[in-house]
Structures are given as C-alpha cells and as structure tokens.
Amino acid sequence: MGGLYTVGITAPLNAHLPKMQTAYRLTLLYIIVATLATAGTNGVAEAKPKVNVGRFALRGESGLDSGLASRSLSGDLTEAEAHALWLTSRKPTRRSTAQRRQASAAAVVEGSRFAATDASTGTSYGDLVYGTDGWTLSTSDTPSTLVYSRSSGFYARDSREAQRLTYTSQNASDPYRIFGVGQCYAGSPTTIGSGSSNVLCLVNAISGTRAGSRPDKVKNNLDPSGSSYVETNIWTVDYSKKTASPTWINSDGTAIPAYIVVAVKHPDIIFVTGDVAATSAHYGLEFRPVTLSYTNSS
Template sequence: MRAFTILSALAALSSAIAAPPVPSKASAYGDLTNGERLARGLPLKAPARRTKAARGSAASPVPSYTAKGHLLVRSAEDNRVLGYASNHGTVSSFITPDLDKALTLSVTLPVGATGGSQLNLAQVDSPNAFTSFGLVQDPFSTTTDISTGSSNFLYFSFTNDTPAGSSPQQPGNLPSDSYETALSSESAIWTIDIVSGTAFPTWINSDGMAATTQLFTQGRAFIAGGDPDAYYADYPANGGPITLTWVPAV
C-alpha cells in the first residue's frame, strides 16, 4: 500500500510539472487589435500614453519677431551725444553725427520679450557680406583676452556669427580680410532692451569666462577693452569712456 501511495504521488507531481500554464485573458487577448476585440465582445485597449520626451520632440518653435535700430554713442563722463555707429564698412566702427549714415541693425526676440542677453545684432545696410556687428581681436594684441592691466583691445566691426557664450572664434570678419590674417571675433555678445535702450557687449575670454568689457573712443573710432588707462598708456589718443544706447530705426 505504501508503495502504491508513493507511485501515485510521483505520477501527480509529474503531471503537474508537464502541464503548461493556462494563459490569462490579458495575455491571450493582448495582441488583438481594437477591431478584433470588438468582434469578440472584449473591452477596447486603453490609449497609449505619450512619454515626456515624445511630447517635447513635437513642441512648436517659440514664435519670434525682429526689431530694427541704431546704436547711439554718448560720452560716459557727461552723457553728451557723440553720434551713431556708422554704416560704412571699415576695419573699426566710426562715429557719425549724421543719422542718415547710421548703421541699421536688427535683433530677433521671442514674442512678448523686449530684450535679452547673448544676442546677435544683424547688420542691415552696411556694404559688406558679413552677417553681424560684433567685436574683433586687434591684430597687435598679445592674446584674444582683455583684462585689467592689459592694453589688449577689440574692434567693433563686422563678423559672421559665433555661438552664444562661446570663446573667441574665427568665422570670418572684416578686419581679418583687411589685415590678411586670421583674427578671432564674437557676435552673440549683446545685451539689448529695445524699450529702455540698454545696449552693451560682453566679451568671452579664451577660458570661457565673461570679461569686464569697457567701451571707449580712439579719435572718432570706438573700441572695447579691459582697461582704458592701460590702452591709452600704450596708444596715446584723444578719447574717453562711452556708452551705447539702442534707438529704434524709423
């Protein structure tokens, strides 16, 4: 009797191991289309959730608009108007008292915004092929960096675009063509507010850090550097500190 009981138990165990699992309704019907599920009287499958990444990839671009203006130059010492950035294509930008000869620039902003930083100022009416108005390395400076105690300086001039926040690049610029040497430049350097008139550049040094960027004149030309006193000590000239103001173009 004991042997019969053991054999019966072993047979039942063997049968249990060999029997395949019974599929659940979910696994049995999971691959059916909604049309097939309707034909069988089954509930429809829930709609698939879109992932956050999928939603982001389909996002529409932010709408933008373009504003045009001129750069008004004033003395930083007494706020006296000196003129406007000129539209004639030279190595460095000169100041003109004639509004008809003022350089026209454009800035692109998100709809609803009146300003921003690290912006490009596209040149509209200068007779050269370069896209933007920015800062270009002086060919006689020791490095592309500007700082306190250094007479290194930068030309305001025409350049092709460089990425926002980038260190000095060589995308092509007017001084490079004039001096027949590869000079570095930056275009996406501008902080602009078209309502308040705020307008100033910030140069990024070769280490990727924003440099204190001071603006001053050399005769009728206006330039930028890290230390006007050090500049005038090496390059004596009639000049002084200046500010720039965005003036809407009529």
C-alpha cells in the same frame, strides 16, 4: 438514627420540589429574556442596517444617487470609519487650475540705429556708421541699421544676454553681416581685462559664433582671410533702457565686461577694452567709455 434522619429530610423536600422546579424555570426564562434583550448591545444577535457611503461618481454616472455605493457595516462605526465616511461623501476641493496651453509668442525683429553717448556725461559722439574702413562714428553720415530680436506678450523680458546683432547692408553682395568684436589685426592680443591695455575692434563677420564660446577664427571685414579671432553672440540688449553692451570671453573662458571706448579728441577711433584707464595710459589718449543706445528706425 441515620434512617430516621434521611426519611425526615427527604419527605419535606419531595413535598416542595414542584414549587422549586417552577421557580427555577421562571428564573431561567428571565435570564434568557434578559440575554436576548442585551444581545443587540453586544453585537451578537442584532443586525445592523446598511450604511450608504458616498464615493466620487464613476465615469459615465450622473446624479447624486448614482454616485453612491452601499456597503454593509456590522457593529458601530469606528472613528476611522466615520472619518472615511465623511471624506468620501464631501465634494472634491479644487486646489489649482492648470494654465491653458498657449502657443509661444513669436520673436519680434526690430531694426535700429545705434548712437554712442558718453556713459558719464551723456555727450553724444555720433551714430555708428559702417563703411569701407569698418565701423566709425559720425554726426553727418547716414546711420547704419542693426537688427535684433525680442520676445513679446507674456514671454517678454526686460533684457536678453548673448544676443546676435545683424547689420542691414544696402549692398546685397556684402558677405559681412554679423556685428561682433574681434582682433584689430591677425596676431593682436585677444585677452582683455582689469590692468590690461589690450584692445579689440568692432567687426562684421561672415558667420556667427556660439553664445558663451571662446574666440574663434572667422572671416570678417578687417581680415577676409579668416586668420583673426572673433566673437559675435556677446550682446546684452536692455529693452527698457534701449542699450546694447558686449561681454567678451577670454581664451581661458573668463567672461569680461567689455567697454566700448572712444578717443575724446579723435572720435573716429573706437576700441573695445577691459580697462579704460590702462588703455588711455598706454596710447597717450583720453578714452571715454560710451553706451550704445538705439532708436527704432520705424
């Protein structure tokens, strides 16, 4: 039975073998063709063209074409690559422009006469006059001139602190030119402030002191020996209001807003104090705080 079965099956199979082989070859061919057709989609056989990616033009280049560099990308662009392509192809955006370099404006030096007016009522007590007795107020004598500086143009400010005022003397040999505040005599107090009746005087010094420094011994018109303490770079000049006011530095380094005061019945008496009421009570005189205002001489 086995032999008959084998012969019976094999004979028909051999008869159909050529047709089966032909069908197999066609099927295999179809598979190969389909594979080749889809190879590009899978990124295997299809070659991607070059993509031009823009960049900023190199130094010395000109024109749009010269500002481009080519690189070859295989496969589809990713989101990151597409974003990079967009960034490198767009023109740079100017965010700000640096200010053109400018030369600093030179300081403007001005000379002015200074008048003392009541800080509350505006009553005038006269102009500052410098003489053999020091600084006094007068309504008849020729006013003295004090020189200050200010910035102009773009760098101009409304006020300037710790400024030095210089006296313009008619006497070329006069060594005391720098306007300041100091002891009325050697050994007198140098500390002023709220609750204190201590007073200082307007002086002219032979040399200046540093801004913000404590009192220093300097030769001045009230003490030519140089034994008394003085401060010079203490003036705040308000250019809009045209006023000048002092700030005194105590020996402990405390900055005190100082008041220039005048005795109402004796306007030739001028002091600098930190407490007007305490000073009036101590001397038994009515002292009034005054404002030093200036008018340009030119």
